[in-house]
Amino acid sequence: MSPEILAQYTGFSKREVKRFCKNPEVFFKLGYDDLSKLAAGLNISVEQLISLD
Incomplete structure (x- = not known):
């Protein structure tokens, strides 16, 4: 999943997701x-x- 798509799903900015x-x-x-x-x-x-697994 790209940062752009995850940002759209979560409400975070693309920059925050990348960070x-x-x-x-x-x-x-x-x-x-x-x-x-x-x-x-x-x-x-x-x-x-x-989890760290």
Whole structure:
């Protein structure tokens, strides 16, 4: 999925999505609500999104 499409699904800007993907420190500072939006956009659970497997 491209950053543009994920941004449309989640309500984040394309720039924010790219930033989450490039910088793990930024990603792991996200709150549960933001992680829920990303997980819903990817059609996975929050637990799957944050797992290191």
